[in-house]
Amino acid sequence: MxxxxxxxxxxxxxxxxxxxxxxxxxxxxxxxxxxxxxxxxxxxxxxxxxxxxxxxxxxxxxxxxxxxxxxxxxxxxxxxxxxxxxxxxxxxxxxxxxxxxxxxxxxxxxxxxxxxxxxxxxxxxxxxxxxxxxxxxxxxxxxxxxxxxxxxxxxxxxxxxxxxxxxxxxxxxxxxxxxxxxxxxxxxxxxxxxxxxxxxxxxxxxxxxxxxxxxxxxxxxxxxxxxxxxxxxxxxxxxxxxxxxDLVRPILDEVARLAGTRYGADPEKDVSLRVITDHLRGIVFLVYDGVLPSNEGRGYVLRRLLRRAALHGRLLGLEEPFLGALVGRVVEQMKAGYPELLAQQEHIRQVIDWEERRFGETLDQGVQLLEEALNRVEAQGTKVLDGEQVFRLYDTYGFPVELTKELAAARGVEVDEAGFQQQMELQRSRARAAREATGYMGKPGVERYAELAREVPPTRFTGYERLEEEAQVLALLVDGQPVVEARAGDQVEIVLDRTPFYAESGGQVPDRGTLTGPGGQVEVEDVQRPVAGVVVHRGRVRSGRIRRDEVVLATVDAHHRWDTARNHTATHLLHQALRDALGQHAHQAGSLVHPEYLRFDFTHFQGLDRGQLRELEEEVNHRILQALPVTTTEMAYEEAIAAGAIALFDEKYGERVRVVAIGEYSKELCGGTHVHSSAQVGPFKIIQEGSVAAGVRRITALTGHGTLKLVTELDEGWDRLARLLGTTRDQVPQQVERLAAQVEELQGKLQKMLDQQATSLADQLLERAERVNGAAVVVASLPGLGKEQLRAMGDRVRERLRSAAVLLGTERDGRVQLVAMATPDLVAKGFHAGRVVQAAAKEVGGGGGGRPDMAEAGGRQPERLEQALAVGKETLKAQLGAAAGLAGDGPTPGEP
The missing domain is CATH 3.30.930.10 (Bira Bifunctional Protein; Domain 2)
Incomplete structure (x- = not known):
């Protein structure tokens, strides 16, 4: 070979x-x-x-x-x-x-x-x-x-x-x-x-x-x-x-190096090393190809791969985000075949790092949900956690099954593993069925519609000109099968020779309305275009019957359509305002145009402050009040681009395109429905701005009736606030400021009292310090402190000692928190706080780790806290005893 x-x-x-x-x-x-x-x-x-x-x-x-x-x-x-x-x-x-x-x-x-x-x-x-x-x-x-x-x-x-x-x-x-x-x-x-x-x-x-x-x-x-x-x-x-x-092994070895292990040394760890290596390669290329983490579609695939990789990292002891640090290695290995990766390396790293950090928060949410589920189990007295609940934690929140079993066992609760495996098999069966039905060329239903497209002429869309149209029923389907007639109660799919109904496309939701025939009426709930030329009206026969080949009156819900059109035109105004305010990099990354609101995603790495959002609102409303004409023109694609029209990323455009212009202000390629004048959009109001993925921001806004409804709600809320404060509406800000000043004063007094208590407690701990090989050792249980308070107490004690090792523990709300710390001189001689908390955490059914100078851990068995501190103390002393050169002149207990 x-x-x-x-x-x-x-x-x-x-x-x-x-x-x-x-x-x-x-x-x-x-x-x-x-x-x-x-x-x-x-x-x-x-x-x-x-x-x-x-x-x-x-x-x-x-x-x-x-x-x-x-x-x-x-x-x-x-x-x-x-x-x-x-x-x-x-x-x-x-x-x-x-x-x-x-x-x-x-x-x-x-x-x-x-x-x-x-x-x-x-x-x-x-x-x-x-x-x-x-x-x-x-x-x-x-x-x-x-x-x-x-x-x-x-x-x-x-x-x-x-x-x-x-x-x-x-x-x-x-x-x-x-x-x-x-x-x-x-x-x-x-x-x-x-x-x-x-x-x-x-x-x-x-x-x-x-x-x-x-x-x-x-x-x-x-x-x-x-x-x-x-x-x-x-x-x-x-x-x-x-x-x-050779293409993959260097990536795997780099993962092993970060995890402090060696490939081939432990079969269980090898599985995790392989999973991380494989998933990371897919993650890098998904981000490179424009996919961003989300809860649906391709973004969900990316999120799932990233979370599985991060979870396997935790199994290897990698508690902090680490995947972003590996991007460079993947790019190095793949650059011969894909040199374009180099230019995107930093962007890919940022997306991965951002999502992995978010997952840490999601994992915490999973812990909370598990706690709630375990509380319900204990209240019911069943002592068994339902397998479906375990699967939901695993599938939705990425919560490891092993961790679920461990935390449940700490509460004396068993996990319904058979039920969990049943749910897993159902998921696999669904995946297998999808693969078998889809192969790798597409969904079988699409081919059914493609066959239909060969049998009937293309549906002509007339919805730009009118909202009502007489049309002939070319095809009628019930349960995916062609029928001659459908009766009241049937869920149907109907293809017409012409239609005023807008099919879902370009982020705009479909129209709704009715199809009224000689003998019955269909309520149209959804309109789709599964293949070119075929518009499928989906809904339920509300009364009577509907037959193939008969002529029906297709009527679009005008209120639904015009509210949607207002929001669609507003997205074009917002898009241009964003590009003018932030730069040409701020291009559309997705949108949802709904009759009740609009949602607009755009590429930008920083959040917008209130001042920027206010300027955007003012700009869009300024263009609305100008009553700019909204016009549409069909032209060649190259001509439209040359004229300055914006083409959206990854949209399909033919040789002829439809250009929507709002005066001289905005010009985009768009097949959606719009108002005739910007004035018809009505008042524009941004209600939310936030991040949806690394490098992608989202603005949610209202227009027309939606804004008017919001104004009414805010007006009523202002009146209610005035009543609660016992003042008039114009005096609400001043009254709130007075209350805020009082709260700040009380908080200051409380903090001063807490600081005094903390100083006193620190003094007590220093008095109890032991000496081991010249270093001060402080080990103590401090019930009732929160995680941040425990860490602050450790810092206080350590800062007042020149050479010291500290281990503190607390129990609060049924959970144990541990923190270990060491001064720089001990760290320099080989002391590692992470080993101390890991040993202690095992005694309370938990885990953790950290840096040599500071490490934290948690557990679920507060009744074993004293035992955990004892074990941690022995580990601490063993490290001090083993480190060469630790003995020497050091401060006496309590000495600064």
Whole structure:
């Protein structure tokens, strides 16, 4: 075998297929462009989906790429096996109606045996059960023995997405040897053990599958292949897993260094090291490709990966945020294939660091929720924490199950592990069902609508001109199936030949209203455009019946539409005001246009103060009062951009675009609905500004009726406040200022009293100090103090001693807090406060750590606090006794 690096393997693959007449195309973003049916790029063919679906014509017929991919379907296996990953690179070659099976198999065999020089006797092939053509090529043309050609069923070796293109697969597997296997005599590809590693999958797209499951041969057959870069590299480099290849291992080693461990020394820690390494690679590329942490869609995938990585860091003892510090190592390893990462390195680090710090707060929230759940269990007397609750903490808040079990046990409560595993299996089943139904080309429902688009003419949108329209019912569906008639109570999907209803798009919510036919009425609750040309009206038959082919009166709820339009026009005004005030970097990063409010996300790393928000309000309201005309024009995309129109990131634009202009002030490409004059927006009021992700801020605002409603509520609230203060409305500020001054005075007196008490308590602790090898030792329990007060007391004692080690503990609200501190001279001689609190925390069912000079810990067994302090004291003394040169002249107890 050749001993290529991963970078060399990547380039060799591309060069090989270029020599076979393929055009080298760059890999695409992890965010699929112009395709709402796919969450993330999970295979090399994703960017070529329109070619395989027949909706677009390729400019070349043969293509090769290397593609960054992310899949979470096997996330639970990551770290436990040698081959599973969420992030990986896929090397691929594709044919769009050009070559087919023979060439695909022959070239794959040539590359793995002649270029990679893999031993032929260790290579196996799998084929679909009845794909005799593939068998003949492998056996008779390639010369692979029939016993090394394995026929597998649909689940493994047939690619399909429901209705649409499909076909059999053939995989190339490498036999790593019996030492990696299960020991069974019949072990071969398809077994779940680690012996046979799949390195290349060849997909033969040769059929079209209709709704009845019938397969019809395609006139234009296709080839879609994918070789896993990391898997192939692990074989060439003779290492045991994908985590040990030269592209990945340095990242893993850096994680191990930060955690103070060594890969291979502890199997449990190795799993965590692998998980962090894998997830971090995916996190870096997700952020690079414009994904930001959120609670939905791609942002949720990013957040989930980051939280899992952070949690595994905690299992390794990394309590403080650490992932951001590893970004540079990932960039260094990946820059040969992705040099663009270098320019984004600092931005990526900031996003990751910001989110990891937020997760620390979320973890604290999980602790609080667990406490509440345990309180309910104890009140009910069941002593068992429901598995569904444990799963919710794990899935929603990222709370480790192991920590849940530990904290529950400290309260004498068992965890319903069977119930938790049941919920986990339900989640896995949902994920499997989604993968099986979706494959990697998209949601099956989309193909159903694509089929519908081939059967009926495109729906014409007339909603820019009117809110009522007579239209013919072209398609009627109930439970996803076409029907001739639907009756009262049925949930329906209706496609019309024309419609005034705006389908959800560009952040604007859909219209609502009614469809009234000769014999009944449908209440329209949602309007979507799942594929180009098809507008689906979803709702419930409110009365009578509705039939296919009949003419209905489509009526949009005017109040809902105009309130939405006011907010949409206001987003354009706000967008321009932000760019003028903050700079051109402040571009739209998302929006929600709702009839009750608008939400506008924009790129900016700093929060806006009240003065800036007031200026934004004044600017937008100024433009509203100018009564600027709102006009729309259709023109060529290039012409619109040249004219200064703003195009939004990652939006799909055709050759002709719609430009919405608000006087000479704002000009954007937009397909939404708007008012006719800025004056119709009404008063504009910002009600909230905050951060939604690193580098992304969000403004929530009201217009029109929403602002008027807010003014009324504020007016009523002002009257109520005046009554509570016993004064008039105009005197409320002065009365509040007087009360605030009184509170400040009382707080000052209280703080003075607390300081006196703290000084007295510190004096008592100094008097009780012991001497160990010349150093003062202060160990004490201080009941009732909070965490901050305990730390402050430790600082007081330490500051008054030249050479000292301190361990303090407190119990409050059923929780234990511990703090250990040491003076610089002891730290210089090897003393470590973290070891002291860790030893003590184990006695109270908790954990913690920190720096050599100061460390903190917590626990859940306050009744064992004295025992914990005793153990901590022994650890403290042992460190003082073991450190060379600690003995010497030091201060006497209580001496400053």
């Amino acid at each position: 050749v001993r290529w690096t991963a970078d060399e393997l990547r380039q060799a693959f591309i060069d090989f297929f270029v020599s076979k007449g393929h055009a080298h195309k760059p890999g695409s973003s992890l965010v699929p462009k112009n395709d709402p049916t796919i969450l993330l790029t999970s295979a090399g063919m994703v960017q070529f989906k329109p070619y395989f679906m027949g909706t677009e014509t390729p400019d070349v017929r043969r293509v090769t790429t290397y593609q960054r991919c992310l899949r979470t379907g096997d996330i639970e296996n990551v770290g436990s096996t040698d081959r599973h990953a969420t992030f990986f690179e896929m090397l691929g070659n594709f044919s769009f109606g050009d070559y087919f099976k023979e060439e695909a198999i022959r070239w794959a065999w040539e590359f793995v045996t002649e270029r990679m020089e893999l031993p032929r006797e260790r290579l196996w092939a799998t084929i679909y059960l009845d794909d005799d053509e593939a068998f003949q090529i492998w056996h008779e043309q390639i010369g692979l023995p029939r016993e090394r050609i394995v026929r597998l069923g649909k689940e493994d070796n047939f690619w399909e997405i429901g209705v649409g293109p499909c076909g059999p697969c053939s995989e190339i597997h490498y036999d790593r040897g019996p030492q990696f296997g299960c020991g069974r005599d019949d072990c071969r590809p398809g077994c779940d053990c680690e012996r046979f590693m799949e390195i290349w999958n060849l997909v033969f797209i040769q059929f079209y599958q209709d709704e009845a499951g019938q397969l019809t041969p395609l006139e234009q057959k296709g080839i879609d292949t994918g070789m896993g870069l990391e898997r192939a590299a692990s074989i060439l480099q003779g290492v045991g897993s994908i985590f040990e290849v």
